[in-house]
Amino acid sequence: MFVSCFSREESKHSKTENHEQDILQASLSISLKPGERAIFNVFDVYRRSIALKNATTKDSLFEEKIWIDKPLLLVSGNVLVVPDGDPILRIYGLLLSPGDSVVLDRHDDGALSMHYSSGLPNFVDSLIVVPKDFYEHDGKRQQKRLAEIGVAGITQDIDAAFQKNETAIAALAMPEVKARLLSSLNSNIKYTAIAHLLADPAVASSGLTDSLYEDLFQHMDEIRSIDATTKGTIFGALIAYNAKKQHGDVDKTDMWEAAAYADQQLKQTDMYKQHLVSAVAGTFVHSPKEITAINKELQSIHTQDPFLDTLYQLTNILSATFTDFSQAKAALKAFAGGRYRFIIEDNEQSANHEMKVITDLPPVELHDFAGNKSDFKRIVMNKDYMLTLVDLWASWCVPCIMEMPDLKKTAEKFRDKPIRFLAISIDKEEDVDKWVAVAKKNAIYNKPNQYRLANFRESPLTKLLNIRNIPRYLVINNEGRVLDEDFYRPSESSFELELLKLLD
Known part of the structure; x- marks a missing residue:
């Protein structure tokens, strides 16, 4: 899944296909220095992250009110650069219950610590062992382990890790409610590992895998008791395994084929319906x-x-x-x-x-590295080009910067075609030095078609296209028609092909 650099808070009412639920607040606060931001991945119908950023000029405490009807697992990660060593990825899992209040501190190296919590006393990763595979599945590693120890061996390892965490939870001597909550997450970790196993195309059905499937199916209510980012993984695996069991030629990796061939018992569950609705809603938004x-x-x-x-x-x-x-x-x-x-x-x-058009927009002011002003419409509607590919990025957006090499390769391939590649930073006025520094580091400083968008928050372009997430790529023709306001990323295989189609 791609990473983006903005988000927003959704409605305080969680609406399912069956009913509306009134839900409660949890409070997440974090202290940030000027320009710092913290991003937490979450699970819900279609949101993927909560982002808090300090846009002020002084150290400040920022609060996010999160409306939830059950415990919610939030996940944040940051990379620690070690001199003369490999970067270290640090992951922080925060399990919030309705009504919880948590205050976090962010340190100079990007590390997070718990300053106050009315819920669990620390990040879950500090209380129990949460394998990296829970957050980001490594399919190649699983294939290697299957070859070495088989399904039975992996299952034994999953059970051993689960029991080890249960022992650790008991040793924490927490209040019963909190211990049960942590134990439910431990179960979720276990069921996620089983789900990855069942969903693997290389794993054939057997008496053992059938029993693993039944274990997941019988514990659906427990799995649904926590909104974790892996819930979709578990539900998808249940549907895929069930369908494969009914029809041996079903492709486990084809979600909709699996949905069609699952048995009627599974199709009647709320899990089946909510999983498919979430897939549709999430796709529609993202x-x-x-x-x-x-x-x-x-x-x-x-x-x-x-x-x-x-x-x-x-x-x-x-x-x-x-x-x-x-x-x-x-x-x-x-x-x-x-x-x-x-x-x-x-x-x-x-x-x-x-389809939106930019022709009636008020002036959209752009600045180049020398501070010279230009109008976005004049640049984009230049008849010398058929299309303009707009790259919206920022100096603080790591995913944006990671896309630059692929974008540069495409621009070189397309240099004889009637398309302009326009890079626009959304850095603020006070961050011009950061924009310049990152541009120099990535060899785009003083190159043609490099600009910064003035007053991003209030820009007519921002409002027209509701720009909230970056990286973001736009395709606009020379008549000012926005042909695609959320185009593929340069690293995607479809990027160049779809550009060629638009140029045809």
Whole structure:
């Protein structure tokens, strides 16, 4: 999954396909120095992170109110650069319950520490052993272990790690409620490891894997008791294994094929339905162009199950947001008693995918490295070029900088084509020195088509396209039509191919 550098707080009402739930606040506070930021990955219907940033000129404490109806696992990571050694990735897992209040300190090296907590006394990684694979699965390592010790050996290791953590939890002598919470997370770690095993295409069904599947199925309520980033992994593995068991030729890695061929017992569970709704909602918000692909998948299977037909109709409506947003919004409100209207209403500005134009925008001021001013529209609508690919980045955005080499390679390949590659930093005025320093380090300083967007927060471009996450790539033609407001990243295999299609 890609990393982005901004986020926002969602609605305080969590809406599912069955009902609306009133939920409670948890409070997360963190002390940050000027320019510092902290990002926490989370699980919900379609949000992927919570970001806090100090945009002031003094050390400050920032608070985020998080609306939850069950314990929520937040995950933050940072890289410690060690002189003459390999960088060290440090991960911090924070388990919040409704009503909890937590205050964190961020240190000079980026490390986090617990200053105060009304819930668990420390990060979960400091209380029990949380394997790195829980946060980021290493498929190659699993293949190697399968070859060495097989499914039975891996299962034994999973059970041993689970029991070791249970012993550690008992030794902490915490209040029973907190001990149960930590034990539930320990179970989630165990079930995530089992899920990775069951979802592996190289793992065939057997009596052992059937028992592992039954263990997951029987403990679905416990798995759902915590909103962890791995919940989708577990539910996806359950569906994939079940479908493969029913039809041996099912591809475990094809989510929608698995959804079609799962048995009726599984299809009747809330887990099955919520997992698929979450997949649709998450795709619509984070990769809206992929909704059409999901719609095509559902078109071929929607007659096999009433719920799949519901999702097919839902994706028909969501696809219409690209052509007539108002009509699509009204249709979604009326569809299925309005139970899916949250997909648009909770994130309405981002949900409007109608093609936008920049022709009527007020001046969008850009500055080059020398401080000279230019107008975005004049640059983009230059008739010497058919298209402009806009790279929105910032000096503090590591994922943005990681994309630069691939973007440079593509620009070189396309140098004889009628396309301009325009890089625009969203760094603030007081961060110009940082912008310059990063530009010099990456050999783009004083190169053509390098600019900084003036007053990012209030810029007409920011408001038109609801720019919240970077890296962000735009494709605009010389008539000012925004052909794609969230284009593929340069590191993706589709990047160059899709550019060629737009140039054709």
